[in-house]
Amino acid sequence: MKQGVHPEYREVVFLDQQTGTTFISRSTLHSRETIELEGKTYPLFKCDVTSESHPFYTGAQTRIVETGRVEKFRARFARTAGTVRK
16 A cells, blocks of 8 residues: 555544543544543544434434324315315
């Protein structure tokens, strides 16, 4: 491989700002902020959403109640079911 072409690949701490959860992963991103974790200093990247806080992964995703919608539709159009427009 060519020297000086590839970005530096190192360990980075990712911080979920909603839950405060941190995890270490390897990345090439650059950050001005650092954090000391387990006696070592790492670059810090603050995430808005991770798998710890995203509704899809936490199961807090709201589901639309479809039975209520169907009943509303039937009630609204039940009145006009027997009439014929001219």
